[in-house]
Amino acid sequence: MTNIQRYRASDLPELFEKISQNAIGMDNYFDRFFDLSAGKPTYPPYNLVNVSNHESRLEIALAGFRKNEIKVYTEYGKLYVEGNVVKDDDKTPAENFEFIHRGLAKRSFTRTWSLADDVEIQHVDYDNGLLTVLLGKIIPEHHARKDYL
Known part of the structure; x- marks a missing residue:
């Protein structure tokens, strides 16, 4: 048995x-x-692109957000992306209309991704409503490729 x-x-x-x-x-x-x-939350939508064996790119769609409304930081092995909607007293002309359909969401959010111990943030960029976070894998010197001949 x-x-x-x-x-x-x-x-x-x-x-x-x-x-x-x-x-x-x-x-x-x-x-x-x-x-x-x-x-898992679904807002905002994002892509995770494998650029190479040691580099990835996180692309987050943040249409309508201004750069000062977005925070990106790491803490305790996690990547945080926060979007805080700032209400302005002076509305833009488009906001004075009554929407028949409002398909573009703009609400405050916090998204979190767990990072592996050997991953670091290399670069963060926000352009035309797309937040791009470049993630690099830390390769120890004794693992890195070395050409001898």
Whole structure:
């Protein structure tokens, strides 16, 4: 007879609780794993483009936002992008109209992405309603390609 136990997806939290009791220093990995199962927001839309083996580009559509309404920062291994709508007293002529259909959303938001330990932000740019974040993989010197001949 075998003593094999069958686990279901609903058993994962209990299983990881048992594992984490003996996994010193791995708390961050378990926290990241359980963050993945949380509901994901869909606004604003974005693309994640693989530029090369060591570089990726995050493109976020922020139509209607001004540069001073957007904040991009990293903290505790996460990339945060925040958009805060600033209400102006002097409305533009387009905002004085009654909309029949308003398909372009402009609302405050916060989006978060978990970053791997070997990923850093190389460049951030906002142009024509598109926020571009260039992400680079940190390659240790002993892993980098070296040509000898």
